[in-house]
Amino acid sequence: MQTISRYASRLWSGNLAKGLRPGAIAISGTLMLGFAGTIRSRYTSTASCEETKEKFKQSSPKESTIESWLSFDSVKSQFNALSARLTQISSELSGDPNSLFQQIVEESVTDDQVNPELRWKASVRLGTDVGFCEKAYLRERKHFMKRAFASLMGVDESIVDERDIPIVGVAASGGGYRAMVSTTGCLLGARQSGILDVVSYIAGISGSCWALGGWYSIADGDLDQFQTHIKSRITTPFLDLANFQLFTDHPTNKYLLSGAVAKLASKGGTTSLVDVYGTLVSSRLFVPDDLSRLDPRHLKLSNQRHLLDGSLPLPIYCAIYHQVPDEMSNYSNTNEDPSSAGKVARDQTFISPSYHWYEMTPYEVGSEDVGAFIPTWSLGRAFENGHDIEPRPEISLSILSGIFASAFTATLAHYYQEVKPGLMVLPFFKMFDAYVSTFESDLSTLHPFPPAELPNFLRGLQGQLKPGLSVAVTECETLGLMDAGAELNIPYVPLYRRNCDVIISLDASADSQDVWFSKAQTYAHRCGLDTWPVVKYPGPSESSPSTEHADHDAEIPLNEGEIQVKKSREQAFKQLGGENGKPLDGNEANPFPADTRGVAHCSKPEPPLGRCNIWVGDSTNKELSARMDEPDEDLIQARDGPALIYIPLAPGNGLEDPAAVWSTWRFDYKEEETEQLLKLSELNFRTGEEQMKKVLRAIWKRKRNQRLKKEEP
Template identity: 35%
Template sequence: MGASSVTGDSPDPLSGWGHATDSVAALCATFTGFDFASVREKITGTIIPSWVRMLPGYVHKLQDEMSMAPWSLSWEIWEEAHNPEINPEITWEANVRISSELCAEEKGFLRNRRRHTSKALARYLGVPESEVHPEDVPVIGMCGSGGGLRALVAGAASFLSAAEDGLFDCVTYSAGVSGSCWLQTLYYSSIGQQSHAVILEHLKNRIGIHIASPPALLSLVGQAPTNKYLLSGFVEKLRGVPDADFGLVDIYGLALAARLLVTKNELRISSYDLKISNQRSYTDDGQQPLPIYTSVRHEIPDSAGKVESMARDARFTTKHFDWFQWFEWTPYEFFCEELDAGIPTWAVGRKWDGGNSIWRENGFALPELRIPLMMGIWGSAFCATLSHYYKEIRPIIKASGLGSLDTLMTGKNEELVKVHPVDPAVIPNFALGLRDKLPAACPESIHHATHLQLMDAGMANNLPIYPLLRPGRNVDVIIAFDASADVKGDNWIKVADGYARQRNITGWPMGAGWPPSSNTEEVTKQQLASAEEQPHQAKNPAKATTSSNKYLQPPHKELGYCTVWAGTKEERHEYMDDPPHARIDTAADDHHLASPHAGIAVIYFPFLANPQVPGVDPLQAEFMSTWNFVYNPEEIESVVALARANFGEGREQTRRTIRAVWERKRAGRLGREEGERELMRRWRTLRPAMSTTTSNASLTSTVDTGVTVTANIGRPVRPGSSDLKVNHVRITSCTNARPATTANGALPASAPPNRASPVPNPASQANIPNGKPTSPLVSTSNPMPNGGSPAPQTVTSKDPKAAAQAASDMRNIVRRKLTGYVGFANLPNQWHRKSVRKGFNFNVMVVGESGLGKSTLVNTLFNTSLYPPKEHKQPSLDFAPKTVSIQSISADIEENGVRLRLTVVDTPGFGDFVNNDDSWRPIVENIEQRFDAYLDAENKVNRMNIVDNRVHACVYFVQPTGHSLKPLDVEVMRRLHTKVNLIPVIAKADTLTDDEVANFKQRILSDIQHHNIQIFEGPRYELDDEETIAENNEIMSKVPFAVVGANTEVQTPEGRKVRGRRYPWGVIEVDNEEHCDFVKLRQMLIRTHMEELKEHTNNFLYENYRSDKLHSMGVAQDPSVFKEVNPAVKQEEERTLHEQKLAKMELEMKMVFQQKVQEKESKLRQSEEELYARHREMKEQLDRQRVELEEKKGRIESGRPVEEKGGRKKGGFSLRG
C-alpha cells in the first residue's frame, strides 16, 4: 500500500509528536517545580521518582526517526498498520455487546477447560480419573496482587509453587492487578512459554537494569528489530487517534515493555506476543486458565445534587462519594460489569459511536491496541489522586514540623481526591452514544467522554477479586496471593465486602480479612456507645439478637501464612446483618466447606516474613519497595525462597479445602441424579399401558378413521433436565381396520423407523449398513381378500397363541382402492411449500491436516466466502496450540428463493503435531456434545423450536500420498464412522496423474473394507427410475472423490473463463468432470443426497447414540411393567398415594415449623435477658467509676492525696488516716 493511501486522514506527524513530548515535558516540569519549602526535595522524590523526570528527554531524541518521512521507521509502522495480512482485525466488523452474560467464546472456553481440570484434579487429589465427574470439578480462580516488580517476582514464585504441586493445572481463571498483569502477559507469550520457571529465569536476565536506564532503553528503541517491535503501538495510537492524550503512562509502558517483553537474545522477539487477543491460542482448547487483566476508571461526580442521589451506592466512599469503575480484559473481550457492555478484545483502540466501530477514511479500522500501552495502564499506580499522595508523604510533613501545612491539606481533602497530578492513559470510549441501552445507574460522564481514562486497578482493590465474582463464572474457590506493600494495613480481602453487598453476591465470606485491633481507646468508646443504644435496639428482636452476637463474639485470631474462609449461601434479609463466615483453621473445621449451604471458599496467602528464610522481610527490605525497578538474581532468589516457604505452610490446608469443595459438589450431583431417577421411576408407572420394546417407546394403533397413528409416549428424562417429555403423535400410514392387539390385550410393539425407505421394513432395520437401507420385503403369500395387495408381515411372539391371534388380527387390515379423487396426493406439494417457507439447515464437518485446502473447497462448493481472512503468523516464532480446536462458521445463503442455514465445523490443528494419537478425541467429543444437546432439547417440555446442530456429514480429507491411508487416517475414521456420515475425499488431486488417482482410490477402499469402516453410500429405493439409479451408481463409483478446489477464475486456451488452477502444462477446471470429481461430490452433498444425509444422521446414527446413552445412564425398558394394568386405575392409585404423602409432609412441616418458631422465640427471650443483664452490669460499673472519679476530684480540690496511705483495699477504702 502506497504512502498516499494512508496519509491525509490525521494531523501532521511532527506536530503530533511535538505535542505529545511537550505535554510530557511540561507535566514533569510541574513536578520538579513542586515546592514545599524546606521539604521540597523529599516530597518531590516521594511523589515522582527521579527516573520519571528523565523520560521526556529520551522521547525528543527519537523524533528524527519518528518524523513520518517516507521510509522512516514511523512511516513503515503506519504502512503495516493498514496491511490486513499483518493485522487481519482491521477488516473485521465490531459491535458493542450489551449483556450481563459471559461472551460465547468464554462459555466455550469453560466447556473445554472442564475436560482438562477434571484430569488435573484427579492427579492433584490422588484419586482415579473415573471418580472425577466434570460437573463436580470446582471452578478455581487464582489471583495475584499489585505491587510492581515485587508482585511480579513474588507472584511468579507463588504460581510456580502451585504449578509444582499440581494446583495450577486445576485453575480455571487467573486474574491480576498491576505487576500480576505483567506476569500474565509473560506467561501467555513465547517468552514465558507457559512456564513460571522460565519467567523467573527471564527476569534474572532482564530486571537487573532500571527500566528507564538511558543507554539500555535508547539502544532498544533506536535499533532494529526491537525499535519497530516496541514503537508500533505508539505510532498507531498517535496517528490513528490524534485527539487522544499521549502522556507519561504511555512512555512508562514503553519502558516496561523494553525490559520485560524483550528477551536476552533480541532476535527471538515476536510481534504475535503484543496482542491480548492472540493469547486465545493458549486458551481456546482449555489447555490453560483464562487470564483476566484489570484496570479502573475514576468517576468523580460533578455536582453535589448528583452526589446526594447516589450516596446509597456502596461503591462510593463515605467521605468523597467518588468511586472506581472496573474494566477487564480477556483474550476474548474488553468488558465493564457496571456498564453491562463490552467489545471484542481485538477491537480495543477503535473509535465508537452508537455501539458500532467507526471505519477510517481508507476503509480500515485501527489495529488492536498493543500490550506495551496496556502494561503502562495496568501498572500506573503513580496516577493516584493528590489525596493518595498526601497519605504517603504525611509522615514526612509531620516530622518536618509543618503542622499548619498538615492541617491545611487535611481540610482540603475533598478537593485533593478529585485531582490527578499525572493524567491516566486514555482509550476510545466504546459506550459513547448508548445512553438508551446502558443501565440507568451509569454515570452521566460516560455518555459524554470520548475517551476512557484508565489506571492501575490497585486504586480500588489491590486484589482482583471483583472480576472473579462476576455472574456466570461461578467461581467456587478463590486463591489470593497478596504481595501488597502492607498486606495487613490495607486489608484488601475485607474491602471486597462492600462490593459483595452492592452486587448482592451470595456466598462471599463477609467479614473475612485481617482482624481489627481490639485494644484501642476508640474501640472501647464504640463498645460503650453500642451498649447504651442496645436497649432501644431490643425492641426489634432480630436486630437485638444479631447485635448481641456481634458484641459477644470471641476475639479474632491473627492470620498466618495461609488462611481459609468459607462463605454461606443462606438467605439474608434487609433487616439482618451479614451472614457469618467460617474460618477454617484445622481439619475439624472442614465440615463448613462440606455443608450444602457453603458458599465461596477463599484461600489467602499473604506475603509475610518466614523464619525458614531468615533476613528476608517484605516490610523491611528496601529492594521490595513498589517503586524499586531493579532486582539482581540474588534478590530474586530470596523472593522465590520466601514465596515457596509460605506456600509450603499452606500446601496441605489448600489441598484439604479443594477436596472438601469437590466432595460437596459431588454429593450434590449424586443427590440430584438420584432424585431424577426416582422421578423417572414414578413417571414410568404413570405412562399408559403399552409395549416398550423399541428405543422410542412407540405405540401403534389403527382406528376406524383409516389413519394409523404412532404415539411416542414418555421418552426418558435425561439427567440434568427437570423437564418431562410430552406425548406426541405421528401419522405413519393410511389404512381401514380395527385396532390390532396381542393375545393378552396389549398392543403389538412397533418396529423402529427405517432408514429413508418409503415403505417401512421392520425386518431389515436391525442390520442396516451405513447409508445403505435394504429394499422392503414384499411377501407374495397371504393375498388380501381384495386381491392383488400383499398381506402385511406377521407379528412374531414367544407365545404361539399370542402370535396366532396377532396374525389373525393383522389379516383384517386391508387395502382399499379409491373410487374418486380425495386429495391427499397433493401432500408432497404441501410439504414443498412448508419447506421453502421454513428454510433448510445443513451442518458439515471438514477434517484434514493443514494445507489440504479445506476452506478453499468449502468456499468452492457453496460459491461464497464462508471463511474469514486467515491471520498472518510468523512460522518460525509463533506457537500453535497443542491440541485440535473446533471452530464453527455459520452463514445464511439463498438460491432461487430457497434459504439454507449452512454451518461448517472446522478442525484446525488436526494432524499438525508430533504426537497425533489423540487428535480424534476433540472431534468425537464435539460430535457427541451436539448429540447430547439435541437429546436434551428433545427432553424438554417445549420442543417447538429445536435447533438441529448435529453434524450431518463429515468430509474427510486424505493427503494425496498415492500409497494408502496413514495410520492416523485409519484411527480417526474408525472413531468417527459410527457417529457421522463419512465422505472421504482425496485433497489436491491435481498433484497426481489419472492412473495414480485410480490406484490410490482402490488402496483407500481396500483399507476401508479391511478395517470395517462404514462410509456413506447413497440409498437405493425400489421405486427409483433407471435414470436415478444410474446417477446414484455413477456418484458412488467415484468414492473416494478426487477433488480440486479453487475460488478464482482462469482463462482456458479456448478463451473460456472457468474456476480452476493454471499450470505450465495446462488448466485444471474444477467443474469439469474429466479433470476431477468435484461435481460428483457437490451432487452428493447438496443436489441429490443432502436430505438423505440428514435422515441417516437422525434415524440411524443419532438413534444408536441415543439408545446407548440412555442405557449407560441406567434407563432400561421393561415391557412387563404395563402388562394387564389399567392405566386409569394405576394413575388414580398413584394420585391418591401422592395426596396422602403431601398431607403427611404438610403435617410434618407444620410441626417442624412450630418447633423452630418456639426454639427461636426461646433464644430471643434468652438473648434479651442477657442483653438487659449486660446493660445493667455495665451501667452499675459506670456508676461506680463515676463515684470514684468524683471522690478523686474532691480529694484533688481539697488538696488531699488521691490515694490514701496504705493503698486501697479490695472491696472498699482503708479507714486508717
Template identity: 25%
Template sequence: MERLTPREPPGHPHQREASACWRLTVRVLEARGLGWTDVLSEADPYVVLQMPTAPGIKFKTKTVTNSSHPVWNESFSFLIQRQVKNVLELSVYDEDSVTEDDACFKFLYDISEVLPGKLLRKTFSLRPQGQEELDVEFLMEKTSDRPENLITNNVLVARELSCLDIRLESMGSTAVVSNQENLELELVLKGSYEDTQTSALGTASAFCFHYMVAQEAELSGRLKSSKGNGWNSGSSAGHFTVPLKPLTMEKEMTIDIPATNAPGVRLQLKAKGCPEELAVRLGFDLCAEEKAFLSRRKQVVAKALKKALQLDRDLQEDEVPIVGIMATGGGARAMTSLYGHLLALKKLGLLDCVTYFSGISGATWTMAQLYGDPEWSQKDLEGPIRHAREHLAKSKLEAFSPERLASYRRELELRAEEGHPTTFVDLWALVLESMLHDQVMDQKLSGQRAALEQGQNPLPLYLSLNVKENNLETLDFKEWVEFSPYEVGFLKYGAFVPSELFGSEFFMGQLMKRLPESRICFLEGIWSNIFSLNLLDAWYDLTSSSDTWRQHIKDKIRNLEDPPASLKTSSWLEALWLQPGTALAQAFKGFLTGRLLYQHSSNFLQGLQLHQDYCNQKAFSTWADSQLDSTPGQLTPQEPQLCLVDAGYFLNTSYPSMFRPGRRLDLILSFDYSLSSPFEMLQQTEVYCRGLGLPFPHVEPSPQDQRQPKECHLFSDPTCPDAPVLLHFPLVNASFKDHSAPGVQRDPTELLAGQVDLTGATSPYSLFNMTYKEEDFDRLLQLSDYNVRKSQDAILQALRTVLKHQAPAARLPGAQS
C-alpha cells in the same frame, strides 16, 4: 409499543424492541427573583434547553434585557424515545456584550414525570440557596412516525442508526471547475458520529454521516476559500441547510449549492439503514467463547482433581468446582512472587485445577509474559523465571538511552498515525517493556486465545478502573473495566467488545473506524499506570488509615442505599460549582482532581443511551458505587474517551472479575503482595463486596494471626453457600527462615538464604524498585514457592471441601461407603 422478543431476565443476551417516539413540547414561561446584576444594569437573562438523548439539538430563548422578572413564553419541541432516560437541561445565562455570558444556574429535569397528553406546569427553584424561580410547561404527545428499533440489555440502549451518503458533483465547464479548486465545502451534521467533514471542490468527493433515525437532524454546509481567505463572503451565498426528515430510505435527493462562484455544484444525498447487529455486545452474561472455554477447561480440571485428590471415579462437567487465582499488585515484587506461587502449584500438580487467573498492576507483568506461550502451564516455568531474573537484575539506564528514546518516539508517532491517542502513559508502557524485556514484544491480548483453545491454561483476567479525568477523586467515581483475551468491557453497564477492537472507534454500538490492535505492552501501561494519582487521591493515601477507608466505603454504600435527591424529586440542580462567584473554587477543585498523566482510549460506549429503568437493574446496581450513577448525563456513555488507571488506586485486588454472573467461584487462592497489613486488602474487599450484596466470607483473623501471620489462612462462611472458600497467602517469612523446604530444617550454613527482608523501610522489594540483585530475586522467589508448598495440605483440604459441595457422591480416599 410492540415488543419483538420476549423480555428476558437480567444476565441474558440483549433484547430487541420496537418503540414509538414521542413529541415533547417545552414552553419556557418566566423567571422570578433574578437578583444578580451587571455593572451597569440588572440581568439580561436567557434560557438554553438541550437533552443529551436528543443529540445536536439545542434551543435558546430570546434575551430579556435589564430584568429580574423576565417573561419569555417561548415553545420548543424535542423528538424523544421514552425507553431511554431523558433528562432535560435548563440553563439560565446572563448575556454580556463584553465578556463571556455568565452561567447562572442549571436545572436537570427527568421528564418521566410528564404523562402523555397531560399538560404539566413545573416551577424550578433555587430555594433554599436563593429566591430564583423558573416556570416551565411540558406536554407529551405520540407521533405518527414508524416505531424505532432498539437493542437493549435494560441498562444501555442502542438506538437505530441511519447512514447518509453524500456525493459532490460539479456540472460546470472546465474553466469553472478550475476556479472551484480554490474552494472547500464544509458539511456539518450535529449529533452525528462524524459531526463535521470538509473537502475541496473540483475533485470527486464523497461524505458519510451516521446519525440516529429518530433525530430531527439538519445537514448544513458552507463554502470557504482553500487559500486562507476565510469563509465565502455574503450572508447567504454558499450557505445552505437541508432537513433530513423528508429523506426516504434508499432514494436519492439532489440539492444545488447556492453559490455564484461555484455554479453547477450539487450534492447527491441518499439515506440508508445501518446493520442490525451491533459490534458492542450488550449483556451481563459470559460471552459464547468463554462458555466454550469453560467446558474445555473443566475436562482438564477434572483429570487434575482426580489425580490430586485420588478420586475413585471421573468427575462430570457439572461436578467440577471453579477455582480461581487472585493476585494483587505490587510492582516487581508482585511479578517475582507470583512466579514463585505458580512454580509451587506446578510442582504440586495443582496448577491444572485452576480455571481463572486474575491480577492487577505488577501481577499482570507475569501474566502477560506467560501467555505469550500457548502451552506455558504445561511446561516447567524455568524459562520465564530466568527471563524475569535476568531483566530485573540488569541496569535500567539502557531504557533511557538516546537510541531507546528515539525508538519510543518513532513508535508513538506511528501509533498516532494509526489513530490512537497517545499520552505519557504510552511512553511509560514502552519504557516498562524495555526494562522487563529489553526488546519489542509483538504480542496482543487477542493472541492469548491460542493459550485457551484446548483449555490447556486458566483464563487470564486483567482489571482496570475507568475514572473521571479532572473533576472527581477515584473514590467518588470508578468503574471496573475487565480485559480478557476474548473481550474488553464494563462490568457495570454489561457492554463488551472483542479484545482486538479495544481502542477502535464506535458509535451507538456500531464499529465506525477499526484501528490496529495495540501491542500488549500498551495495555500493561494501563493496568499498572502508577502516574494517574490526583492530589486528592494522594492526600487521602497519606492521611487515611484502613479504618478510614472502610468508613468511607460504608458511607458511600449507605448513600447508594438511599435514593439521591435527584431520584426523589425528578429535578435537581447541577453541582453548585456552577453558581455565580465560584470560578476560583472551580479552578481550585480542578487543580486538586486533575490527572496530568492518564491513558486515553476511545470510548466504545459512545452514543449509547441509558435505559429509563437502568438504576433499578440488579446487574447495574451490583457495581454501582459512584455518586454520579443517578445522573445519566455524567456517566461514561456521554464521554468521548475513557480515562483508565491502575485498579490499585481504589482496591488492590481483582475480585470484581470473580463475581460476574456465570463465573461464581467455589475456591479462590488469594496471593497478597503487600509488605505490611497482610489482611487489609482482604478486609477492604469484604467491606466492599458485602456492602454491594456480593457473597464473601468473613475475614476475621485471630489476634495471634494479626501479630504473626502464617503462610496460609482459610476463610469461609458456611451460612452462605454462595460465598467462595478463600485461601489467603500473605507475603510473610514465617518458617522459611528456618526451613529450606517444608519439613526440612536449615543447617547453620543455609540460614542466610532464609533471610528475606520484607520490612517497608529497608526492604529491597519496595514498590518503586525495578532493579533487584540476583540473590534478592532468588530469595523472594524461593520464599513464595515455599509458602505455597508448605500449605499443600490446606489447599488439598479446601479442594475436598468445595468438591463435596459440587459433587457429594464423589468418593474421596478415606471416605466411608
C-alpha cells in the same frame, strides 16, 4: 545542576523540536525528560562537585584517581550518548516520508499480516454475563481439569463429574516488580503442588498483570522460561542509557514504539506519561535476550488466545475508570422522569466518586459495572452507537502495561492516604487532618497525573447501559483507565461475577491487609454475594500495643480510611515471622493458633495471620466464625459460601522484610535477589498445600452432593 539544565534545554530546542509533529514531540520529549531525570539524580551540580573534590583531596593521597572519578568527563560522555540517541529517535519520529514514524502509521492501517484485526468488524456486546468464547473456554478447561483434579484428590477419574469440579480463581495483587516476581513464584509453587492444573482463572493487578502478560506472551505459557526471562531482564533498569539503545536500533525500535505511534495515529487519545512508562517497562519485560525471537504478536493481548486450549487458566487483567461527581450530575437512563423518586434516590446514592472495574481477557474487554464489552482485538478503534467506525490495530500490550501499573495517576485523596500514616505522629495532626477532610470531595476528583486515554467504545449508547451512569460516559471520545490497585489492590471483583467456589489470594502488597479485606467485603455485598466470608482480621489498634507513641496513637480513631500502614505492616511481618519476629525457615505448615473448627463467635478476634489463612462463608449462620485454617470437610460441606485462601508475602529465606528490599518503585534487581524472592514465594504457597487440597476436596463433595440431590426423582 544549572549547567546540566541549560545543556538539556539547548539539546531539546536545538535538536529535538525541529520538524516534529506534536505527537512525536510528546513521545520523544517525555522520553528525554525521563532519561534526563535519571542522569540528574546521579550527578551533582558544579558547585557541590568542587566542594566534594576539595574534601577528598584533603583526606586522600590518591588525588589522580579521585580527580578522574570526580571529573565531568563521565558526565559529558553520558550526555553525548544521550544527545546522539535522542537526536536519532527524534529523526525517526519526525513524520518525514522515510521515517520510522511514517512507516508505523502506514503499516498500522494496511498491514493485515501483522494486524489481521484490520479485516474484522466489531460491535459492542451489551449485558453483564461472560461472553460465549469464555464459556467455551471454561468447558475445555474443565475437560482438561478432570484428570488433573482426580489425580490431585487421589481418586479414580471415573468418579469425577466435570460439573462438580470447584471453580478456582487466583487473585494476584499489585506491587510493581515485587508483585510480578512473587506472583510468578507462587504460580511455580502451585504448579509443583498440582493446584495450578485445577485453576480456571488468574486475575491480576499492576505488577501481577506484568507477570501474566509476560507468561502468556514472551514465554508462550512456559513458567520456567518466564522466570528465567525476568531474572535476566530486570537486572537493568528501564531508564538506563544502555537500555535506551533498544529505542534507536532495529528491530527493537519499531517493535517498542509501534504501540505509542499507532495509538496517536488512530486518534485513540494523546500520548501520555502512562504510555511512555508502559513503553519503557515493556523494553525490559517484553523484549527477549535472543532478538531472533522478537515477535510483534507478543504485544497483542488477543494473541494469547492461541494458548487457551484448556491447558492453562484464563488470564484477567484489571483496570478502573474513575467516575467523578461532576460527571454524575446527569444520568444516562433517558426513559426516567428527572423529577421521579427513583432519580432523586440515585442522586442521593451517587454523590461520591465511584470506580468502574474494567477487565481485559484475550477474548473481551469491558465492564460489568456499565454492562458492555467488545472483542479484545478491537480495543484501540473508535466506536459510535455500538459499532466501530474504522478498523485500527489492537492497542499494544506496551500501552496496556503502563495502564495496569499507573498507580501514580491516583487522586490527591489517595496520595494523602499514602502519606497520612507518617503524619499521625506529628503535633496537631487531628486538627490538620480535620482541615484536609473538609476538602475530601475535591481531593477525590483531582488527578495530579491524568489516567491514560483509550477510545471510548461506550460512545452513543445512551439509555442502553446500566442505570446510574453519567451521560459523560457515553459522550466522551476517550475513557481514562488507571491502575485498579488505587481502589482495591487484590482483584476479587472480576472473580465474584464468575461464581468461583474458591479464591486464592496472593498478596504482595506493601499496605495493611485489613484495607483489602474490608473493601473485598464491600464489593462482595455490592455484587450480591451474601455468602462471602466475613474476615475479622484484628487491625493494628486491636492487636499491637503502641510503643514510642502509645498515648498519642490512642487518641487517633482508626477506620478504613485511616489505616496506619507502616505500623500495620511491621505488625504483620512480626506475626508472619514467628516468635520474637524471627523469620521462619518454612518448615512449619502454619505455626500460629487457628480457629480450627470454625465455631467461635464472630465477635471474637481472629488469630494472627499465618502463611496460609482460610475462611469459608455461609449464608445461614452468621454467628459462626468463617476462619478455618485447619479445614474440616464436614463443616465446609455444611456451609454454602465460597472459600477464601489468603497467602501473604511472608518473610523468610533470608528476606526479613520483602517489601523493604523489593520497593514498588525499584526497577533493577540482581539475579540472585530475584531467585531469592521466587523461592520464598514458592515456599509460602507450598506451605499451605495440604490445607488447600482439603478445601478443594470438601467443596467438590459439597457440589456433588448438591447435584445428586437435585437429580433425585
